[in-house]
Amino acid sequence: MPYLIILFRRITQAVGLLFAVAILNFSLIHMAPGDIVSTLVGEMGGASPETIAQLRKSFGLDLSFPEQLWIYLKHVAQGDLGTSVYYNQPVISLILDRVPATGLLVMTALVLSLTVGTTLGVLSARYPRSWLAAAVNVLSLFGFAAPVFWSGLMLLLLFASVIPIMPAGGFYDIVNGGTGWRKALDIAHHLVLPATSLALIFLALYSRLSRASMLEVMGSDYVRTARAKGLRESTVLFKHALRNALIPVVTVAGMQFSAMLAGAVLVEAVFTWPGLGQLAFESILRRDNQLLLGILMLSAVLVTVGNLLTDLLYRMIDPRIQIDA
C-alpha cells in the first residue's frame, strides 16, 4: 500500500482517538462533584439563588450534559479551548506561554538520554566485562528505582547546597540574568539539574535497551562481514550494528513520550520550573476545569504525534519494515 495512504489512515485514526479522549475528559470532569460556580460563590462568600442561576447560565452550565458536550467538542474541533476562569485568559495562550519551558526541558532530557544512553549501551555491549559495563548496570538500576522527585532533590542538595555551583530552581535569574546571550546562558545554567534528573530515568532505560539489542545484532552475519572487510571497529559498531540496534530504542522512545511528560510534572515541581506540568498541577488544585481540559487535550495530542513520528522514523531507520495500518 502506498505510504501516503497509510499515513492518511493513521492520521484519521489519531483524530478519532483524540475526540474519544476529549469526550472522556469532559465526561469525567462533568461527573465530579462541585463546579466552577460553587467555587466562585464560595470565594464571594455566598450569593443569592438568582445570582447563582445567572452565573450558571453565563458558563453554559444550565444546559443538559449532551448539549454541553456537543458545544465543547465543536469548540475543540475549531481549535478553541475556551477561557480559564482563574486567569480570565484564553486557555490556548496560557498553554502556549508555558510550552517553551517544558519543551526545552523535555527535549534536552530526551536528546541527552538518547545520545548518552545509546553510547553507553553500545560500549557496554562491546566490552561486556569492563568496569564501564558494570557502572552502566548500576546506573540503569538507579535510574529505574529512584523516584525522580527524590533524585532531583538529591542533586539539588548536592549541587546547590553542599557545592553551591547550580541555581536552586526557576527558569532564569530575574535580577542578574541579563539579556541576549547572557540570558540564554543563564537559562542553560538553570536547565542543567532539572534536565539531568529527568534524563536519568530514561538514560537507564535506553542504555539497557540498546545494550540488549546491540548484543543481538553483534552476533549477526553482516557484522561479521563488515569486520571481515577490514572496516574500522568504530565504523562497524556505529554505522553497521547501531543502525539496526536502534530500532527497538526508537520504538520505546516514542512510547515513552507520555512517561516523559509525567516525569516533567514532578521535575517541574521540584525545580519550580515554570512549565506545563506546574500549570496542570495548579489547574487541578484550583479546579480550573477549562484549563485542565486544554492541558489534557494537548498532552494527548503530543503523545499521538509522538507515536506517529515513531512510525515514520521506523521506516527511515529500517526500510524493510512494512507498516500495516
Added chain:
Amino acid sequence: MPDATVPIAAPLSPAPDALSGKTLARSPWAESWAIFRRNRAALLGLALLTAVALLLMFAPRFYAIDPFEIVGSPNTPPGTEAPLGTDFLGRDVLAGIVVGGRPTVMVGFCAALITTLIGITIGALSGYYGRMTDRLLGRVIEFFQVLPALLFAMVLITLFAPSFFTVTLAIGLVAWPSMARLTRAEFLRIRQLDYVRSARSIGASDARIILRTILPNALPPIIVSATLATGTAILFEAGLSFLGLTDPNIMSWGLMVGSGRTHLREAWWAVTFPGMCIFITVLGICLVGDGLNDAFNPKLRQR
C-alpha cells in the same frame, strides 16, 4: 516513570543433562528457581524486599510513636532528639518511615494487581480471538496509551477525593496497556503452537484453551512484567503523595519527601531517608524482576 521493560519471551524447555544426556526430571518452574537461586543480584533484591516487608510489618510495634505528633524542636539532626532527626515541624522522621511505607506498598501491590488483571484479560481476548475483537481492543489499548498517565491519575484523584481506593484504581487504570500488549503478543505466539491445536481438536472450549492451555505457558513474561509493574505503581503512588494529592492524614514516604522539600537546606534528613526507602523498595523489586527474567529465559544468560 518508564513502563515496565518488556522481556523477550522464550519457550521453556527442560535442559538436557550434560553428563547423562537424559532430560532432567525437574519442572520448568523448579529449573527457573534453581537459576534464580544462583543469581546474586536477584538474591540481594529478595533480601532487600524481605527487610522492607519486616520493617513494615513489625517495626511499628517496637517504635510506636505517632508520626504526626511533634516530639521535639524542629530540624534537629539525626541522633540528637530522634534517631533519624526531626522535620521542620519537629515530627520524628523515623516514626514516619516506619509507618509511611504501608500505604505506598499496599497501593503499589493492589494497583499492580488491577493492572495485571485488566492487562491479561484484554490481552488474552485480543490475542486469542484476533480479527474484529483484536482490532476493537487494539483501539481501546491505544486510547489508554494516549492518555497522559500521571496527569490523568492526578485528575481522577482530585475529582473524586483521595482515598486508598481512588488512588489504587487511578494508578491501576492508567498502567495496564503495556501489560495488555505483552499478553497479546504471547497469546498470538502460543495460539498457533501444536499443543493448542490439539487441545482444540479434541473439542476443548475457548475458555478452557485460554485459561488452561495458553495462559500457564504465557505466564513467565507476565510474572516478570507484573513484578516490574509493582515497582512502577509504587513510584506512581510516591509521586502522587509527593505532590500532596493523596490523603494528607495518612503518612507516607512520598508525602514526607514532599512536605520536607521546602526545608531541604535546613533538614536534609527529612527528605533523604524517606526517599531512600522508596528507592530501596523499588530497587529490590527491580532486582527480583530481572532475576526472574533471567531465570525464565535461560537463553539470555549465555551471553
